[in-house]
Amino acid sequence: MSFVPLHVHSHFSLLDGLSKADQIAARCAELGHSACALTDHGSISGAATFMIQCKKQGVKPIIGCEFYVTESAAHVKDINNIVSHQVILAKNLKGWYKLIQLVSRSNDKENFYYKPRTDIEALKEIADDDLISFSGHLGSTLHRPVDAENYVLLMQEIFGKDNFFLEVQLIDGENEPQAVRQAEKMRQLSTQTGVPCIATCDAHYPAKKDAVDQRVLLCSSMQTTLQRAQKEGALATFFNSENFHIPSYEEMMRCGNTPEEIKNTTLIADMCDNYDITGPPKLPSFPCPDNANEDVYLRELCKEGWYKYNKNWDRNVYGERVRNELAVIKEADLAGYFLIVQDYVNWAKNQGWLVGPGRGSGAGSIVCYLLGITSVDPLPHGLLFERFYNAGRNTGDRVSLPDIDIDFPVNKRKFIIEYLKGKYGNDRVCQMATFGRMQGRGALKEVLRVNDVCDFETMNKVSQSLPKPEAISDQLEDSGETSIIRWTLLHDPDVLSDWCRIEEDGTLTGDYSEHFEQAIRLEGTYKSQGKHAAGVVISAEPLDKVCPMINDKNSSEKIAGMSMEDLESMGHTKFDILGLAMLDKLMGLNNLLQTGKINP
Numbered sequence: 001m002s003f004v005p006l007h008v009h010s011h012f013s014l015l016d017g018l019s020k021a022d023q024i025a026a027r028c029a030e031l032g033h034s035a036c037a038l039t040d041h042g043s044i045s046g047a048a049t050f051m052i053q054c055k056k057q058g059v060k061p062i063i064g065c066e067f068y069v070t071e072s073a074a075h076v077k078d079i080n081n082i083v084s085h086q087v088i089l090a091k092n093l094k095g096w097y098k099l100i101q102l103v104s105r106s107n108d109k110e111n112f113y114y115k116p117r118t119d120i121e122a123l124k125e126i127a128d129d130d131l132i133s134f135s136g137h138l139g140s141t142l143h144r145p146v147d148a149e150n151y152v153l154l155m156q157e158i159f160g161k162d163n164f165f166l167e168v169q170l171i172d173g174e175n176e177p178q179a180v181r182q183a184e185k186m187r188q189l190s191t192q193t194g195v196p197c198i199a200t201c202d203a204h205y206p207a208k209k210d211a212v213d214q215r216v217l218l219c220s221s222m223q224t225t226l227q228r229a230q231k232e233g234a235l236a237t238f239f240n241s242e243n244f245h246i247p248s249y250e251e252m253m254r255c256g257n258t259p260e261e262i263k264n265t266t267l268i269a270d271m272c273d274n275y276d277i278t279g280p281p282k283l284p285s286f287p288c289p290d291n292a293n294e295d296v297y298l299r300e301l302c303k304e305g306w307y308k309y310n311k312n313w314d315r316n317v318y319g320e321r322v323r324n325e326l327a328v329i330k331e332a333d334l335a336g337y338f339l340i341v342q343d344y345v346n347w348a349k350n351q352g353w354l355v356g357p358g359r360g361s362g363a364g365s366i367v368c369y370l371l372g373i374t375s376v377d378p379l380p381h382g383l384l385f386e387r388f389y390n391a392g393r394n395t396g397d398r399v400s401l402p403d404i405d406i407d408f409p410v411n412k413r414k415f416i417i418e419y420l421k422g423k424y425g426n427d428r429v430c431q432m433a434t435f436g437r438m439q440g441r442g443a444l445k446e447v448l449r450v451n452d453v454c455d456f457e458t459m460n461k462v463s464q465s466l467p468k469p470e471a472i473s474d475q476l477e478d479s480g481e482t483s484i485i486r487w488t489l490l491h492d493p494d495v496l497s498d499w500c501r502i503e504e505d506g507t508l509t510g511d512y513s514e515h516f517e518q519a520i521r522l523e524g525t526y527k528s529q530g531k532h533a534a535g536v537v538i539s540a541e542p543l544d545k546v547c548p549m550i551n552d553k554n555s556s557e558k559i560a561g562m563s564m565e566d567l568e569s570m571g572h573t574k575f576d577i578l579g580l581a582m583l584d585k586l587m588g589l590n591n592l593l594q595t596g597k598i599n600p
Contacts, residue, residue: 003249004265006037006062006134007087007169007200011526012046012435015221018205018214018525019246021046025053027206027246035060035269036246039087042068042116044103044548045433045529047096048278048566062272063096064089065103067118069141074111074119083117084141087167088133092273095130097545102126104549107558112551120154129160132268134198136167136186143182152193163271165264166190170256171201172243180256198264199257203246204238211242213521219450220527226450280399282540282571284424286339294335298367299326301342305370309377318366321379325367328391332399340538341404341575342371343423344416348408351415354583356407361388373404401568403576405534409587410579417536417577427542432535432560432567432574433550436528440484441466444519453515462512465495483523485516531555534578535564547572 008024009017017040019027028036036059038050047063054061064087071082090096105126106116127133133155135142142148155164166186173180190197205214218238219229230239238244247255252262288297302322329335348355349372357363358374364383368374376383393400408416421429438446445463448454454462466488469476481487488495489502500510508516531552537560543549547570550561560567564574592598 021050021053025057029057037062085139107551134165137169199261208242279571298335359405362404364388407580409583413579434532
């Protein structure tokens with residue numbers, strides 16, 4: 001017999017879920033689970049990484065979401081408008097696109113109220129039999145005083161008769177008598193309606209031992225300490241139990257589920273296709289003059305640049321470099337990417353705006369120089385194209401994208417984005433989300449605070465002994481180390497020796513070693529969501545059809561609701577359009593000089 005976890009949260013359930021995608025996949029593989037569903041609160045932002053990691057482990061990924069469903073219309077922003085949880089899973093690729101529509105709708109300004117919310121009318125309009133849904137745990141509609149049989153009939157009408165299930169969640173029944181009573185209620189409802197029951201966990205961390213780390217996230221969310229949270233009884237189930245993990249089949253049996261309820265989880269898994277939401281880059285077509293081929297037009301622009309910038313170049317050396325770069329670009333089918341970048345860079349220059357001469361590895365490309373994207377000839381400086389773009393990263397089914405960072409004046413950045421919207425379509429260009437991580441100083445300080453380890457002054461002293469991420473980014477990349485705390489213990493041990501040391505065998509010792517260990521475990525966990533400072537997505541398709549669009553609290557427009565890595569893994573292309581205040585100041589100074597308001 002086997003069990004499929006169908007109610008699982010990752011750290012995209014911000015400050016609630018602890019698990020990262022690779023941890024979920026590894027845990028399921030360890031337990032022999034053939035499939036697993038990801039059901040974050042109001043979000044599908046983790047779907048792409050989850051799918052990739054599950055497939056690596058031989059676990060079938062099922063993409064879902066635990067929606068916030070309102071009793072009245074979702075746009076009614078009233079605390080009396082009760083919100084319940086309901087899980088919806090995508091059976092296939094069509095179902096995935098339906099999930100995108102539902103999540104995007106829940107993030108509309110009129111529906112977002114503390115959380116992204118949906119309602120029955122939205123489900124009626126968007127949901128269909130490409131989706132599976134279930135309800136019945138303590139936070140669901142079926143736990144409230146509703147006409148349960150009519151609600152079941154309504155859900156069958158929306159999702160299809162065989163696509164709605166009743167949820168029996170007994171994973172913490174030993175500590176929660178109410179959950180046991182609710183399970184019996186669902187079983188009785190199943191008998192009355194003929195709707196099958198399924199056994200679910202409510203996994204917020206991979207294994208029981210990880211419960212202590214999830215509590216730090218909850219305390220961060222509530223802005224309290226572990227001691228106060230336990231006294232106040234807030235979210236008591238999480239602070240008094242270690243059962244909100246990914247369980248084995250045997251654990252599900254021991255907590256009171258029937259073999260039939262567990263078997264039905266595999267039935268749902270079998271109903272879901274083994275689809276894929278990732279894919280190669282889907283660049284929008286660049287409008288070349290006279291309908292020219294993109295590779296041909298790119299080569300023509302490079303020729304123009306050659307005659308513009310050529311200053312007694314060695315034709316053999318420079319010519320070979322240009323030919324090699326163009327060959328790599330053509331092989332990767334990325335001519336359109338360079339054409340798009342040169343177009344908006346040169347458009348900005350034609351407006352008389354200052355543009356950065358070249359940031360990062362992009363300055364290593366002679367093609368970028370010839371196109372006017374950068375202002376640095378890479379050959380005299382020994383700059384390598386391979387540092388910028390290495391074709392060896394590409395595989396048969398995955399093409400790596402270049403990363404060209406361009407600096408524009410801060411006050412002109414919005415006009416660049418408007419230009420792109422006008423050229424490629426308002427519905428195909430938008431900014432993207434970014435997710436803040438617990439890392440280094442922040443992770444250690446939060447662990448010390450939540451555990452009431454020391455006074456505020458000592459807390460600051462300990463945490464500020466760690467370097468800032470940007471100060472050691474190259475060293476971290478070269479070493480392959482992901483933890484700032486562990487890197488510091490290894491490479492600068494004296495600054496932390498009063499509180500923690502790392503021994504030759506890798507174990508930590510010292511008065512604060514236990515808390516250092518916990519902070520290291522928490523590093524990389526998402527804690528917040530915001531808008532990426534530079535990233536702009538340009539898609540070949542309307543974004544709200546292929547990507548969840550989420551609420552941006554600081555503007556009237558929604559943004560692409562996934563990280564840049566996940567967007568790129570799904571084939572959506574990210575362009576880095578950075579704002580640099582120094583360029584605004586230089587433009588202002590130049591204007592003053594030209595108008596004679598100041599003398600040179």
